[in-house]
Structure formats: structure tokens, C-alpha cells
Amino acid sequence: MKCGNCYSDMVYEEDTYGSYYMCHNCGDCEVIDFWDEFPEYEGSDEEWLAEMDGREWSDY
Secondary structure: OEOOOOOOEOEEEEEOOEEEEEOOOOOOEEEOOHHHHOOOOOOOHHHHHHHHOOOOHHHO
16 A cells, blocks of 8 residues: 555554554554444544544554
């Protein structure tokens, strides 16, 4: 899978939040099967993205 920002290869990773592809070049992240991973979440994509902006991707 290619990164949507810098077109580098993205790496498949998993953590307690679920599965995702992480770009180690620019730090972009693509969550896989979002609604399967977070069935209890009923907000909009925009609300979820606003919440996730606070997560420290640099920790990975």
C-alpha cells in the first residue's frame, strides 16, 4: 500500500486500537476496517479524526 501523502510504502502494524498501515517516512496512518475495530463508536468520521489528532503517532 502506498502513502497518500508522500507515496512511500506503508507498513502494516497492529496495536490496542486495531490494525492500520503506517508510513514511516511522513507519519501518515490509514486505519483498516474502522467500523469493525470500533463498533461502539457512533460519531462522524470528522469527530473521530479530531479525537485521533491527539494521539502521538511519533510513539511508534
